[in-house]
Amino acid sequence: MLDRRTTITAGLYSLAAATLPPTTATRLALQTRTTARVGPADVARIRAMAQVFGDVDDLYGGGHARSAVAAYLVHDVAPLLQVAAGQIRPDLFAAAAEVTYLAGWMAADDLQPGLAQRYYIQAVRLATEADAPLMRATALRSLASQAVELGHPSHGLALADASADALRGGAPTRTRAWVTGMRAEALAATGHDPRRAIRLLTSTETDLEHADSPPATEWTGNYRREGYEHQAGLTLLNLGDLPGAETHLAASVATRKPTERRTRALVGTRLATVQLQRHRPEAAAATLLGLAEDLAAVKSERLRRTLGQIRNRWQTARTDPTVARADRLLSSVHAGTAGIQV
Structure with missing residues (x-):
């Protein structure tokens, strides 16, 4: 098709x-x-x-x-x-x-x-x-990312591999790294061959480090270190390495540009989710409080759903003052009345 x-x-x-x-x-x-x-x-x-x-x-x-x-x-x-x-x-x-x-x-x-x-x-x-093979690879990569996010990792891996196939005629090193990172994430999500997933992730980092041009303005080449950190965090999360995932996701949030509000908020909520999985609700609350302005500005149902899941997970920790403040913030975001005063 x-x-x-x-x-x-x-x-x-x-x-x-x-x-x-x-x-x-x-x-x-x-x-x-x-x-x-x-x-x-x-x-x-x-x-x-x-x-x-x-x-x-x-x-x-x-x-x-x-x-x-x-x-x-x-x-x-x-x-x-x-x-x-x-x-x-x-x-x-x-x-x-x-x-x-x-x-x-x-x-x-x-x-x-x-x-x-x-x-x-x-x-x-x-x-x-x-x-236009670069654009074709871009769309296939997003189909792969969506498949993994929706719980269909095998389909996601097939689509990520198809994205890589679209680049076989040649592509910028930065773009190749971007697609390889998606292959690593999808393979990790399948639960098969974790060593190969790590090798793909290592190859992604190597390609990114050797990219001989600044980040391109086109989205087919706009893959920077903070994007890799996000990809590495998701891959390690799929492999069950929660400490490693937290480290990489935190690095991604910390280095995002001011204009990347939606991405910073989305990665930040994923970081908070990992922190909750590690039984660190106060750390998750601090992460989200640091994103108050972004959460207030962004209109994303995907983000709202994740915030709702976070609130459900930290119910027993709401007696902590930091968690209580963050919970008020998330409640206001869900109601569409968020401000930066929390």
Whole structure:
């Protein structure tokens, strides 16, 4: 299914339209195809919007502006895909794949796994049509990450391996490290061959250390040390090494950029979860109190679900003053009234 080149534009068009009210989707389906000529300026605009939406997602989470991304796919991207031809077609399809991939990422963060999967698959198709192996690998890697998160590690490993296969024709060292790290995490989650999982993790770190260029602005190459620390933490967690997982997750949180609110909050809640597994509720509470501003700003159902799980796990420790303060913070986040005063 992932290799099929049929119904690509129709699939994207109907998928994006399905996220809008039925009456709007119906009107869009009846619209005639645009006759405007597609050119490099259209590709540049789509990529610029992908960057804007990506920045907003980093700051505020997938629950914010997700409908705007879907509408952008319907109104601006899909009509161009339907008429694109000639030399501009691959570039346009690659740019469309970037926006579609972002839509999938935001849907996953908003706890819409089925919709996220359909967006990711469409991004794979668009990237295949564009002959853009890095974008194809990116979408496959996110499918792998989602499969592992949903409790399907064997499928996740197969998808991570497919992502690596997409890079066999050549890829930046940093991108290869990013994909190898996902293979390590997925293999660890299967419970099979933990030594190989560690070898893959070591290979990830080695590649990252030898990457001969600064982090790329494109998301296919934007893999830095803090990303590796997160990946290492998840891999070690899957292998049952809680102290190691805590060390790496803490390092990831500590080195995140100010603009990476959602990621810092998500990794921070995973760190707090590990600290609770180690019977250290006060440490988990301190971690979350240190993320108060991020938790207040980010709109992410995935984050809210994790915070609810944390509150359930530390019920018996709420007599501790630090835990009590953190619990009030999490309660306000869940109610949508969080502030930085806790």
